[in-house]
Amino acid sequence: MTTVAVSPAPVAQVEERRVLWCLARYEALRLLRHPLFVVAALLFVLIAVTTPFSEYANADYDTAAHGTETNLDWPVLPAFFLGLGGLLAMNRITSSSGRAGDVVRSVPVPGPRRTLALCIACLVPAALALLGAAYVFVFWMVDPPVQSENWGEFSNAELVALMAQGVLAALGGSLLGVLVARWWRWPTAAAVTCVLLILWSVSSLAPDKNLLLTLNHVAAPFSLVASNGENYSWHMGGSLVWKAPYLLGLCGLAVIGACARDAEGQLRRRLVRAAWLVGGFTVACLLAGTVLGPDGFYSWDHR
Amino acid sequence: MTTPSIQLVGVGRRYGPTTVLDGLDLDLTPGVTGLLGPNGAGKTTLLRILSTVLAPSSGHCRILGFDPADPDQRTEIRRRLGYLPQESGYPRGFTAFRYVDYVAALKEWTERDSRHAEVRRVLALVGLDDLAAKRMRTLSGGQRRRAALAQALLGSPDLLVLDEPTTGLDPEQRASLRGVLSGAGHRSTVLLATHQTEDVAALCERVIVLDAGRILYDGAVTALVGTATGKVWHADEEQAAALSSWRTGTGRYRHVALDPPEDVELAEPTLEDAYLLLRAQAVRDRAGVTA
Numbered sequence: 001m002t003t004v005a006v007s008p009a010p011v012a013q014v015e016e017r018r019v020l021w022c023l024a025r026y027e028a029l030r031l032l033r034h035p036l037f038v039v040a041a042l043l044f045v046l047i048a049v050t051t052p053f054s055e056y057a058n059a060d061y062d063t064a065a066h067g068t069e070t071n072l073d074w075p076v077l078p079a080f081f082l083g084l085g086g087l088l089a090m091n092r093i094t095s096s097s098g099r100a101g102d103v104v105r106s107v108p109v110p111g112p113r114r115t116l117a118l119c120i121a122c123l124v125p126a127a128l129a130l131l132g133a134a135y136v137f138v139f140w141m142v143d144p145p146v147q148s149e150n151w152g153e154f155s156n157a158e159l160v161a162l163m164a165q166g167v168l169a170a171l172g173g174s175l176l177g178v179l180v181a182r183w184w185r186w187p188t189a190a191a192v193t194c195v196l197l198i199l200w201s202v203s204s205l206a207p208d209k210n211l212l213l214t215l216n217h218v219a220a221p222f223s224l225v226a227s228n229g230e231n232y233s234w235h236m237g238g239s240l241v242w243k244a245p246y247l248l249g250l251c252g253l254a255v256i257g258a259c260a261r262d263a264e265g266q267l268r269r270r271l272v273r274a275a276w277l278v279g280g281f282t283v284a285c286l287l288a289g290t291v292l293g294p295d296g297f298y299s300w301d302h303r
Numbered sequence: 304m305t306t307p308s309i310q311l312v313g314v315g316r317r318y319g320p321t322t323v324l325d326g327l328d329l330d331l332t333p334g335v336t337g338l339l340g341p342n343g344a345g346k347t348t349l350l351r352i353l354s355t356v357l358a359p360s361s362g363h364c365r366i367l368g369f370d371p372a373d374p375d376q377r378t379e380i381r382r383r384l385g386y387l388p389q390e391s392g393y394p395r396g397f398t399a400f401r402y403v404d405y406v407a408a409l410k411e412w413t414e415r416d417s418r419h420a421e422v423r424r425v426l427a428l429v430g431l432d433d434l435a436a437k438r439m440r441t442l443s444g445g446q447r448r449r450a451a452l453a454q455a456l457l458g459s460p461d462l463l464v465l466d467e468p469t470t471g472l473d474p475e476q477r478a479s480l481r482g483v484l485s486g487a488g489h490r491s492t493v494l495l496a497t498h499q500t501e502d503v504a505a506l507c508e509r510v511i512v513l514d515a516g517r518i519l520y521d522g523a524v525t526a527l528v529g530t531a532t533g534k535v536w537h538a539d540e541e542q543a544a545a546l547s548s549w550r551t552g553t554g555r556y557r558h559v560a561l562d563p564p565e566d567v568e569l570a571e572p573t574l575e576d577a578y579l580l581l582r583a584q585a586v587r588d589r590a591g592v593t594a
């Protein structure tokens with residue numbers, strides 16, 4: 001018989017890590033070159049850079065001019081451009097790798113590790129969103145925000161959590177793109193997912209005092225803090241601070257779910273255990289965010 | 304005696320109620336082995352099992368000394384494997400270079416300079432070095448096929464599994480490819496599935512003929528060709544007794560039959576003739592058994 005020595009485990013593990021980072025770099029470059037993501041990122045940068053200087057998003061939201069300044073909408077920019085753009089681009093990249101078919105299935109890097117490399121590449125949109133958030137924070141340091149009638153009062157922790165939501169939405173959207181490509185291989189799956197996400201987010205803006213609506217608001221992957229009508233401003237219920245770890249939990253679940261697609265044996269069992277753990281953490285954060293946060297309220301109502 | 308690099312014992316594969324491979328026993332040693340068979344004979348399924356993409360429904364495999372059923376050992380096989388599938392897609396927007404480079408990264412070539420050098424080497428081997436910067440979708444079918452072959456040649460693998468590698472190649476490219484594969488056959492086990500009998504005749508010492516998931520013939524190419532001696536002849540007119548006949552470029556007819564008539568002008572048989580006769584004999588045997 002032909003006998004070939006198997007590499008000792010420690011050496012193989014080091015090599016595996018190098019392979020993972022090499023592939024992650026490769027996938028990150030693919031994302032940076034993907035036309036959909038390039039357009040989304042350029043739009044994000046353009047709008048994010050100009051937003052703090054526009055009247056619309058002036059950080060100095062004045063109580064006397066209620067209903068006109070909405071600078072706390074800023075996290076919607078990374079969520080919309082980088083989250084949805086990342087979702088579509090990563091979905092295309094993941095599906096596109098699958099087009100190589102049996103060539104990819106016969107390489108030594110197993111499916112879960114290839115998926116993990118794709119997930120690591122999703123840090124690119126998150127990093128871009130983080131830069132945007134840092135930019136806004138710098139702007140706020142120069143021109144600190146004051147409390148407004150429109151938005152209610154926020155602690156520093158809540159403001160940080162609010163900005164973190166934009167970053168996590170950029171990360172989570174891209175991860176969702178990978179997850180969808182791994183499990184649902186029909187061509188419009190990513191587009192349908194985008195529409196569902198938007199509908200879910202819009203549904204979370206319903207102005208009413210109701211625990212279920214609060215739960216939906218906290219659960220929605222991205223949602224605004226306040227909903228403004230012509231004569232009123234409705235402040236959503238639920239805790240902003242708890243929502244951030246909840247979103248982080250969703251990101252973790254997306255990674256686990258995507259990697260579980262081709263996992264087998266011990267790895268699959270580990271992933272199932274991790275899914276229970278992260279799932280439990282995520283649900284706990286969701287419930288805490290629903291129960292521990294403030295109820296929804298009208299910050300002003302002239303009806 | 305050369306030790307086998309591939310051993311299959313009673314390997315079967317079913318898709319629902321359909322049996323595609325039926326208890327194959329097979330040993331493969333280094334060198335180039337041809338795999339012939341009609342459409343649906345199970346060639347691609349066999350190659351997918353050997354390339355660890357597909358698990359057999361029954362039986363045992365040992366590939367390069369490893370058991371593909373074990374995930375860790377399967378990885379070891381894949382580290383020593385080059386596989387050209389029948390239909391090889393490619394990621395969108397990739398150039399030929401990036402496509403092969405991407406597969407090289409998936410084959411654990413982490414060091415960029417050595418990986419790029421290897422990619423350039425295999426692209427040159429298949430004659431694509433001057434087209435490396437062209438996008439895959441702008442290449443012709445034959446050029447894309449050669450790019451797919453280039454990825455299989457990465458790292459000079461111990462086992463090379465090729466499913467119809469010459470599809471879409473022009474005669475010059477096919478001749479050039481034969482040079483590459485015969486070179487690989489000196490150090491590796493090469494299994495070549497094809498419908499081009501002339502490629503098998505030109506490259507392989509050994510040929511396996513699959514039919515309906517079973518091995519119909521396994522032996523030397525020359526021995527198979529020898530079975531057709533006396534069963535191929537030329538005549539001025541088409542003859543009904545022939546199993547297969549066609550008008551050649553000289554205007555005369557070439558006939559192949561299991562039971563040729565007497566007093567005919569015999570011709571030198573080719574592997575294609577022998578293959579046709581082998582298949583016809585199998586059909587006749589099956590009909591006899593059924594009757």
